[in-house]
Amino acid sequence: MTDSINLKFGRSVVTVEQAWESLVVHLNRMETEHVPLASAFGRRLAVPVHADHDVPHFRRSGVDGYAVRAADIGQASFECPVTLQVTEHIPSGTMPQQTIGPGMAARIMTGAPVPDGADAVVMLEMTDCLMEDSPSVGIVQIKKAVPTGSNITPVAGEVGVGEHLIKQGERVGPGEAAILATFGYSHVPVYKKPVVAIFSTGSELLNVEKPLQPGRIRNSNSYMLAFQVEAAGGVPVIMPALPDDVAEVKQALERAFESADFIITSGGVSVGDYDVLVELFGRWDGNLLFNKVSMRPGTPTSAAIWKEKLLLALSGNPGASFVGFELFAGPCIRAMQGCEQPFPVESSAYLDIDYGKGSAYPRYVRGTTRVEDGVRKVQPAGIDKSSIMVSIKDADCLIKLPAGGGGFRKGVPVAVYSLES
Numbered sequence: 001m002t003d004s005i006n007l008k009f010g011r012s013v014v015t016v017e018q019a020w021e022s023l024v025v026h027l028n029r030m031e032t033e034h035v036p037l038a039s040a041f042g043r044r045l046a047v048p049v050h051a052d053h054d055v056p057h058f059r060r061s062g063v064d065g066y067a068v069r070a071a072d073i074g075q076a077s078f079e080c081p082v083t084l085q086v087t088e089h090i091p092s093g094t095m096p097q098q099t100i101g102p103g104m105a106a107r108i109m110t111g112a113p114v115p116d117g118a119d120a121v122v123m124l125e126m127t128d129c130l131m132e133d134s135p136s137v138g139i140v141q142i143k144k145a146v147p148t149g150s151n152i153t154p155v156a157g158e159v160g161v162g163e164h165l166i167k168q169g170e171r172v173g174p175g176e177a178a179i180l181a182t183f184g185y186s187h188v189p190v191y192k193k194p195v196v197a198i199f200s201t202g203s204e205l206l207n208v209e210k211p212l213q214p215g216r217i218r219n220s221n222s223y224m225l226a227f228q229v230e231a232a233g234g235v236p237v238i239m240p241a242l243p244d245d246v247a248e249v250k251q252a253l254e255r256a257f258e259s260a261d262f263i264i265t266s267g268g269v270s271v272g273d274y275d276v277l278v279e280l281f282g283r284w285d286g287n288l289l290f291n292k293v294s295m296r297p298g299t300p301t302s303a304a305i306w307k308e309k310l311l312l313a314l315s316g317n318p319g320a321s322f323v324g325f326e327l328f329a330g331p332c333i334r335a336m337q338g339c340e341q342p343f344p345v346e347s348s349a350y351l352d353i354d355y356g357k358g359s360a361y362p363r364y365v366r367g368t369t370r371v372e373d374g375v376r377k378v379q380p381a382g383i384d385k386s387s388i389m390v391s392i393k394d395a396d397c398l399i400k401l402p403a404g405g406g407g408f409r410k411g412v413p414v415a416v417y418s419l420e421s
């Protein structure tokens with residue numbers, strides 16, 4: 001009992017940044033697996049990607065037209081076109097058969113290999129095709145002079161062999177998919193997604209399908225957290241909500257640790273009589289990393305290691321759970337999949353309202369940004385209380401307000417952490 005009282009009231013506080021440091025050293029990288037490229041969206045690469053060939057790997061025409069020798073058409077104009085002999089037609093995907101000599105041209109399509117001897121391509125609109133009686137022979141009139149190199153992408157003009165293209169740990173999005181496909185990754189080595197068990201604690205919680213009962217509420221945090229897990233790239237597993245019973249909570253967590261890579265709980269971390277996580281940490285046989293963070297909401301956020309796995313215990317108030325997840329759990333899920341910079345990145349915006357409340361600890365206010373006349377402005381997404389659930393949906397960032405007494409005036413620049421959507 002004395003221990004748990006100490007844990008409740010005698011907690012030593014760490015900063016958000018110190019909490020980050022203590023978390024990263026205890027995170028385990030996930031194993032890797034190969035997934036089909038079409039299923040790799042949002043996954044994190046387990047290897048760096050280098051070019052194993054040049055792009056393009058042949059001299060590529062950028063337009064539909066005629067491949068020519070620029071010197072041959074140096075005097076060409078609409079009034080005085082230059083006539084060239086057409087040697088062949090080159091569709092995309094076929095190799096030219098003939099070298100372009102003086103006085104010759106080849107009809108060529110966008111994306112096709114430029115024949116040897118040619119050093120420019122003239123757009124079709126600048127030409128007149130004459131005597132096109134056979135597919136391979138004809139005469140063309142060129143009505144415009146173009147400089148050497150026109151409309152040709154040289155070999156390696158986009159990417160040279162050996163070039164580093166994507167870092168290990170980067171998330172696969174549309175641009176990465178294009179690169180991976182270009183270099184033949186039909187299957188992509190990625191980190192496995194961490195399986196994240198989500199427990200809400202509290203005897204007041206009703207399952208979502210249950211009718212309301214006096215004094216009881218439906219469990220909303222588990223679903224909110226599950227979607228946050230998905231957005232961060234993990235696999236959420238919503239576990240049955242736990243009553244305020246230490247033995248039951250301990251047993252459920254120990255069982256979950258057998259299959260989950262990471263456990264998140266919400267509720268039961270404050271100083272209340274039934275705050276079970278505090279009781280549990282009081283007799284914890286693992287490593288307690290922190291149990292108080294200098295932040296609002298979520299001051300009693302706690303983290304512990306048990307058998308090399310991480311347990312993050314978030315405050316039960318919905319706003320505190322949401323913010324605690326974004327500051328700590330999301331980064332952990334990203335780091336477990338090799339993300340090099342998993343923590344929120346700070347940018348800035350101008351505060352769009354007076355914010356009256358000072359705070360003993362830095363505040364991480366759920367915020368909504370907008371751009372007006374090119375200026376990024378931000379304001380709280382709703383009533384800024386950690387018990388308020390309904391405005392979480394409007395938050396696209398966290399506004400970081402430093403600790404201090406006086407509040408903040410409209411128009412001051414503030415630090416903002418954008419939330420991944």
Ligand SMILES: Nc1nc2c(c(=O)[nH]1)N[C@H]1C(S)=C(S)[C@@H](COP(=O)(O)OP(=O)(O)OC[C@H]3O[C@@H](n4cnc5c(N)ncnc54)[C@H](O)[C@@H]3O)O[C@H]1N2
Nearest residue numbers: 200202219220221222267268269270271275315316317320
């Ligand atoms: N004497 C003090 N009381 C409180 C303090 C304090 O410093 N001294 N801190 C307050 C702050 S701040 C927070 S945040 C909460 C933290 O509470 P717990 O983490 O112990 O969470 P609970 O007591 O279990 O629940 C708090 C609140 O949130 C509701 N809740 C919990 N789980 C869910 C869920 N899954 N879905 C929806 N809502 C949930 C719960 O019903 C309570 O209303 O403590 C303050 N008190």
Ligand code: MOO
Nearest residue numbers: 297298299320386
């Ligand atoms: O610290 Mo409580 O977690 O503000 O909302």
Ligand SMILES: [Mg+2]
Nearest residue numbers: 268270272275
């Ligand atoms: Mg409580």
